[in-house]
Amino acid sequence: MEFEPKWIAWEITRRCNLKCVHCRSSSELAIEGHPDFSFDEAKRVIDDIVSYASPVIVLSGGEPLLREDVFDIAKYGESKGLRMCLATNGTLVTDDICKKIVDARIKMVSLSLDGAKAETHDNFRNQEGAFDGTMNAIKLFKEHNIPFLINSSFTIRNRKEIPEIYKLVKGLGATAWYMFMIVPTGRGEDIMEELIPIDLYDEILEWHYEIEKNDDELLTRPTCAPHYYRIVRQKAKEENSSFKRRNLKFSTGGSKGCLAGQLICLIDVDLDVLPCSYFPKSAGNLYKQSFKEVWEDSKLFAEMRDFKGYKDNCGSCEYVNVCGGCRARAYAMTGDYLAQEPFCNYIPRSIREKE
Ligand code: SF4
Numbered sequence: 001m002e003f004e005p006k007w008i009a010w011e012i013t014r015r016c017n018l019k020c021v022h023c024r025s026s027s028e029l030a031i032e033g034h035p036d037f038s039f040d041e042a043k044r045v046i047d048d049i050v051s052y053a054s055p056v057i058v059l060s061g062g063e064p065l066l067r068e069d070v071f072d073i074a075k076y077g078e079s080k081g082l083r084m085c086l087a088t089n090g091t092l093v094t095d096d097i098c099k100k101i102v103d104a105r106i107k108m109v110s111l112s113l114d115g116a117k118a119e120t121h122d123n124f125r126n127q128e129g130a131f132d133g134t135m136n137a138i139k140l141f142k143e144h145n146i147p148f149l150i151n152s153s154f155t156i157r158n159r160k161e162i163p164e165i166y167k168l169v170k171g172l173g174a175t176a177w178y179m180f181m182i183v184p185t186g187r188g189e190d191i192m193e194e195l196i197p198i199d200l201y202d203e204i205l206e207w208h209y210e211i212e213k214n215d216d217e218l219l220t221r222p223t224c225a226p227h228y229y230r231i232v233r234q235k236a237k238e239e240n241s242s243f244k245r246r247n248l249k250f251s252t253g254g255s256k257g258c259l260a261g262q263l264i265c266l267i268d269v270d271l272d273v274l275p276c277s278y279f280p281k282s283a284g285n286l287y288k289q290s291f292k293e294v295w296e297d298s299k300l301f302a303e304m305r306d307f308k309g310y311k312d313n314c315g316s317c318e319y320v321n322v323c324g325g326c327r328a329r330a331y332a333m334t335g336d337y338l339a340q341e342p343f344c345n346y347i348p349r350s351i352r353e354k355e
């Protein structure tokens with residue numbers, strides 16, 4: 001595997017107009033100690049990245065639309081040849097914002113939808129009217145021909161709505177639907193007891209396998225459920241089928257389950273480079289180092305790229321090269337990011353043979 005940065009999420013502000021129950025950065029409207037960096041700093045970071053790589057950049061937050069210069073940053077990145085995307089909660093999207101998205105040539109916008117009805121989504125997002133805001137954003141995106149994809153986050157609180165949300169998304173004209181089972185970081189730590197339990201995890205992923213196999217319109221893939229890559233292989237073998245997977249657009253996934261620090265990373269508002277959005281450990285800082293230095297020399301990234309160093313079940317697993325387990329979940333639940341994925345119940349062949 002070549003370890004080159006293909007997809008970078010960039011937290012351009014930590015401020016947010018919502019207070020979602022699972023927020024990885026515990027964002028709210030006023031954030032102390034983590035101010036937005038300046039537009040000049042943003043240009044410097046973009047110049048630094050393009051001198052080394054050509055990734056997709058997703059302007060994210062917090063809520064990126066709270067930054068007045070969000071479209072200046074997007075335009076600057078685009079002028080340097082980067083494919084710029086935007087991740088928003090949708091509630092601040094207006095006709096005028098859509099014109100600016102088009103004008104800035106943003107390639108894809110991602111939106112969050114965590115319920116098939118307002119009650120569920122608003123409860124998850126901690127704000128009445130959030131569902132209507134997302135639906136309004138979708139209507140406006142369609143009017144302006146802006147391609148969008150939908151991310152849905154699940155815990156046991158809303159998991160019964162997974163099939164309904166999938167059906168709803170199919171009817172909305174989205175390019176892709178990515179379902180995500182919460183990683184307990186940031187405010188997500190407070191809902192530890194709500195995480196999808198290990199036994200149900202495989203059941204949901206197997207349901208998703210049927211969806212992915214049979215739906216040739218909507219692109220679907222569970223995000224950050226690395227053992228889905230194991231399940232796809234197991235199922236395809238069981239069914240003796242040559243299941244052809246379609247290429248994803250502007251997604252973190254594709255070639256392997258967990259890509260943190262391998263093909264993707266997050267730059268946070270303090271310009272710390274983290275392995276991914278849910279992994280609160282810095283590999284280096286762009287005020288002190290170049291992106292290239294962090295990417296190539298960080299000890300943390302080197303450890304994450306050395307699959308032989310993974311421990312316990314993941315370390316012994318025949319699927320480690322295609323799955324790898326979620327390093328952020330291992331870190332959140334055990335304090336050791338090389339430990340086995342806490343939400344996978346697979347016993348690797350080498351361990352079974354020894355028993
Ligand atoms: S560490 Fe977990 S949350 Fe981060 S990219 Fe890997 S699977 Fe996703």
Ligand code: SF4
Nearest residue numbers: 314317323325341344
């Ligand atoms: S044991 Fe680890 S590497 Fe193997 S399938 Fe489970 S999560 Fe993936």
